[in-house]
Amino acid sequence: MEIFLAACVVAGVPLLLATVGELITEKSGCLNLGLEGMMLMGAVMGFTTAYATSNPGAALASAALAGAAGALIYAILTVSLRANQIVAGLALTIFGTGFTKFVGQPYLGMAVPSDVTAVFAKTSIPILSEIPFLGSIFFKQDIFVYISYLICIIAAIYMYKTRPGINLKAVGENTAAADASGINVNLYKYVHILIGGALCGLGGAYLSLVRIPLWQEDVVNGRGWIAVALVIFVAWNPIKAFFGAILFGGLSILGMKLQVMGVSFSQYLFDMIPYVATILIVIVSTHKKNIESQPPGNLSVNYFREER
Amino acid sequence: MNVKIIKRKDIPKHKEVIIRIMAVLLSIVFAGVILLAFGLNPLKIFGAIIDGSAGSEIRIKQTVLRAVPLLITSLGIIVAFKMKFWNIGAEGQITMGALGATWVALNLPEGLPAPFMLGSMMLGGFICGAIWAFIPAIFKAKMGTNETIFTLMMNYIAIKFVTYLQYGPWRDPGAQGFPKIAKFTENAILPSVLGVNIGWIIALICVAIIYVFMTRTKKGYEIAVVGESVQTARYAGINISRVIVIAMLISGGLCGIVGFIQASAIEKTLIAGIAGGYGFTAIITAWLSRLNAITCLFVCIAFAMLIQGGSYIQVSLGVSSAISGLVQGVILFFVLGSEFFLQYRLEFPKKPVKEVA
Structure with a gap:
């Protein structure tokens, strides 16, 4: 059981990073549907950098930069040029897929260098890993997992306890009011779109560097879209995102697990579970009516000061 | 420097065309810069793409084969997007359409005359594609469920x-152990006209029907009104749920026909990858054609050239065919960005003239 739950955490990490990234972006009032594209760009740049330099730090930086670069295109289009957010996000996904195939083609089937995999091997945290049950689930993981715990906690503190975090909420809820109160609205949007993109890039890199050690084109396989749904499911709350991501990580490996246990059922039908579950979430979330779980008031509405 | 953004009241037609052409040209230049950054000669690549897609009769036929599914799928997406229903489930609707057509082909008696067989397959494809689109549509109509994620998940x-x-129930026992579905018999394969399967005639008929439907009929107008403003639609007494469902049945049904054409004429059976990414490329072409069926015809031909040329350079120059995907994304970025300049103009305050001593 503990082994399975620990595997759920591993499967959930890319979802967690992407979900936290997207919810920060959405808090600024921007619905970026380019997650899948940004995760792919992060995955391929992380992998190629790791391959070329054998330096895990450089690989992570390059993945985050690639995700942020994708996000920058989206930000220019939607914030400065006021393009439709949904179409711009779709465009980013299409571009990211093409970019990834193009850049990654020479690397198909190649493995992450051993210097890098060594750094991302499982390392127990002293003391914490001794906690019965929880220790072996959460604290006998690789360093990338610990980094994502930290990111999740920092995001929560930033959003709820700091001045810029509160301002961010204001920008997403009522952009005009935030603008009137002197907040630099466009700067907030740009910064948080870029942060969101960087986190998605890292999520993609976890897949290509740790989860799936051989390069393949469809590494992300719809996880970016699942993360979009998770943001709604966890009601834009980074702490809830932690549990949501692990739950979904678990669903995505449930099929494999049941097969190992000898449940005879087609693997391909089990593969549908996370996608069906995502649809169920979207349906259920539409019914939530309490104020806490509502999207930011001005989500996916472009803001033109001149047109107030 | 202080740049002022001023909303245009109206834009002359020729200026609009110029801005759009500029956007496409700039995107090609930009794509060229990316190619240069990867150490490739953009002129050679672009030249090879044109040569590979229009350089000989066989290549032109190949381009048409790619334009047909792209065009019909785009038409389906146009109907949905006009309503601001973000149907990104075309890939799944094509797949299910192919499944429907295949079920018909494998279950009707073998000796059936071809026209009857093909007609039933097309109907089967339309119905299955429409059902796959109906599921998210009914949730959107009745509960307001987010259709973007819903339709996308339906693809997977x-x-x-x-x-x-x-791999399971439909596996052909005669395929020597390979996980394949049985090949169609001769009467289930679309015949050719002018050397290309008659999918191209179906596509042209669809263009005419969708153009008339969207611009000349009451239902088409209602779809556009719902897309403009749900409030206005409600005020005008339009039954919004009904419009959403009807539009999506058409949208998914068209994609289902694509599945039928691809299964019957190209693969001659059903495979999991039958949609081949057309469902996503069609989002770009639908948007670039400004959701107009006639414009869409030309945009799809251009994109089919890009795709066909992309696979040609893979063979002839050994350069990844993924370039065409990259270029498509860049074109869409630039065209999206250019729409800003159609709605606004920038005004630069005049610099104070320096006094010359």
Whole structure:
């Protein structure tokens, strides 16, 4: 059981990073549907950098930069040029897929260098890993997992306890009011779109560097879209995102697990579970009516000061 | 420097055309810069793409084969997007359409005359594609469920389901152990006219029908009104749920026809990857054609050239065919960005003239 739950955490990490990234972006009032594209760009740049330099730090930086670069295109289009957010996000996904195939083609089937995999091997945290049950689930993981715990906690503190975090909420809820109160609205949007993109890039890199050690084109396989749904499911709350991501990580490996246990059922039908579950979430979330779980008031509405 | 953004009241037609052409040209230049950054000669690549897609009769036929599914799928997406229903589930609707057509082909008696067989397959494809679109549509209409994620997830479910059939119940025992579905018999394969399967005639008929439907009929107008403003639609007494469902049945049904054409004429059976990415490329072409069916015809031909040329350079120059995907994304970025300049103009305050001593 503990082994399975620990595997759920591993499967959930890319979802967690992407979900936290997207919810920060959405808090600024921007619905970026380019997650899948940004995760792919992060995955391929992380992998190629790791391959070329054998330096895990450089690989992570390059993945985050690639995700942020994708996000920058989206930000220019939607914030400065006021393009439709949904179409711009779709465009980013299409571009990211093409970019990834193009850049990654020479690397198909190649493995992450051993210097890098060594750094991302499982390392127990002293003391914490001794906690019965929880220790072996959460604290006998690789360093990338610990980094994502930290990111999740920092995001929560930033959003709820700091001045810029509160301002961010204001920008997403009522952009005009935030603008009137002197907040630099466009700067907030740009910064948080870029942060969101960087986190998605890292999520993609976890897949290509740790989860799936051989390069393949469809590494992300719809996880970016699942993360979009998770943001709604966890009601834009980074702490809830932690549990949501692990739950979904678990669903995505449930099929494999049941097969190992000898449940005879087609693997391909089990593969549908996370996608069906995502649809169920979207349906259920539409019914939530309490104020806490509502999207930011001005989500996916472009803001033109001149047109107030 | 202080740049002022001023909303245009109206834009002359020729200026609009110029801005759009500029956007496409700039995107090609930009794509060229990316190619240069990867150490490739953009002129050689672009030249090879044109040569590979229009350089000989066989290549032109190949381009048409790619334009047909792209065009019909784009038409389906146009109907949905006009309503601001973000149907990104075309890939799954194509797959399910192919499944429907295949079920008909494998279950009707073998000796059936071809026209009857093909007609039933087309109907089967239309119905299955429409059902796959109906599911998210009814949730959107009745509960306001987010259709973007819903339709997208339906893609994965459709593809996994066909994989399941391919490896499980529909596996052809005569395929020497390969996980394949049985090939169609001769009467289930679309005949050719002018050397290309008659899918191209179906596509042209669809263009005419959708153009008339969207611009000349009451239902088409209602779809556009719902897309402009749900409030206005409600005020005008339009039954919004009904419009959403009807539009999506048409949208998914068209994609289903694509599945039928691809299964019947190209693969001659059903495979999990039958949609081949057309469902996503069609989003770009639909948007670039400004959701107009006639414009869409030309945009799809251009994109089919890009795709066909892309696979040609893979063979002839050994350069990844993924370039065409990259270029498509860049074109869409630039065209999206250019729409800003159609709605606004920038005004630069005049610099104070320096006094010359």
